[in-house]
Amino acid sequence: MSPDPDPRHVIDGDVYVSPRHLAGSTAIGDPALAPLLDLGWDLRHDDLGNAYVNAPDRRIQLGYLPEGEDDGLWRINAYKDLFGPPTWGVCFNDSTPTEFVRAFTTALATAYEQGPAAYLARSAAGTDEHDPFVAITPLLKRGWNLDQPRRDVFAVRSPDRLACLEFITGDLDLQTELTSRTARWQLWAGTSIDRAAWYATASTDTPIALLTAVTECVSDPAPLPRWREDTASYVKGMAQLTPILPPAPTPLDVQRAAASRRPALITAPSVPRWSTTSRPALPGPRR
Known part of the structure; x- marks a missing residue:
């Protein structure tokens, strides 16, 4: 029997998808919830299976809504006033x-x-925390290109032109930003914004550091692992699929495998042995 696989070598998928903006969802929310739950944020569920995570001060709320009213699976809002609209x-x-x-x-x-x-x-x-250019810098450093697809809209497109980050200038209504795709920021992948394979929106005053973390991740050249049967709905020949090969065995792996195949030593049963010091039994008395 072979030894148990090293958990460091277990990859959740059988293909790598590149570029990663064409990878699609894993349909598992736990990895994205973990950073907040690790801080002790409160997690609750409703009867439909939706999950709600609240910060200890209740000023940040996250909803994971697989049974929501639209395709907005993840909704994160922050509040200065707990009884007012989101900031x-x-x-x-x-x-x-x-x-x-x-x-x-x-x-x-x-x-x-x-x-x-x-x-x-x-x-x-005028500060870096407010400068939208900071959020697009990771994209520009990795070969994305500036564009202006519409009036009052600036954009940065991926080299394959299948992903785009858009920034709308001018005044926007916060309620509209929170309830539609007309938001200050919109990140999407696909052949067009109207036929996006996936999208994300962020309203005015979303911290630039949070947006920069996303653009850093989106533009990372490393592929993402996925199960091949889950790629048909969003790849459509646009992404490169590379089989995930098992890692080369380490010296420790070889040693463990050899040990598992080594036959056990057979030990002879314990039996009494004659000794040169043993005396023959004495004859019994005659009758």
Whole structure:
């Protein structure tokens, strides 16, 4: 019997998808919830199977909504006033690669530990925390290109032109940003914005550091693992699929395998042995 596989070598998938913005969702929410739950945030469920995560101060709320009213699977809102409208809101739809959502929640967990100034306060104009160029810098460094697809819209497109980050200038209504795809930021992949394979939106005043964490992850050149049978709905020949090969065995793996095949030593049963010092039995008395 072969030894148990090293958990470091177990990859959740049988193909790598490249570029990663064509990978699609894993349909598992736990990895993206983990950074917040690790901080002790409150997790609750409703009768439909939706999950709700609240920060200890209730100023950040996350909804994981597989049974929601639309395709907005992930909704994250932050509040200065607990009884007022959100200060900012972010939405990832149900086809967004889970790794991108995790990048956001990981950065959000870090910001929450730093205090309200990191996740609520509106930064002064002219600072890096408020400069949208900071969020697109990771994309530009990795070969994405500036574009202006529509009036009052600036965009950055991936080299294959199958992913795009759009930024709308001018005034926007916050309620519209929170309830539609007309938001300050929109990130999507596909052949066009109207036929996006997945999308994410972020309203005005979403912290730039959180958006930058997502653009860093989206533009990472490393492929993402997926199960081949789950790729048909979003790849459609646009992505490169590479089989995931088992890793080369380490010296320790070889040693364990050899030990598992080595036959056990057979030990002879314990029996009494004659000794040169043994005396023959004495004859019994005659009758």
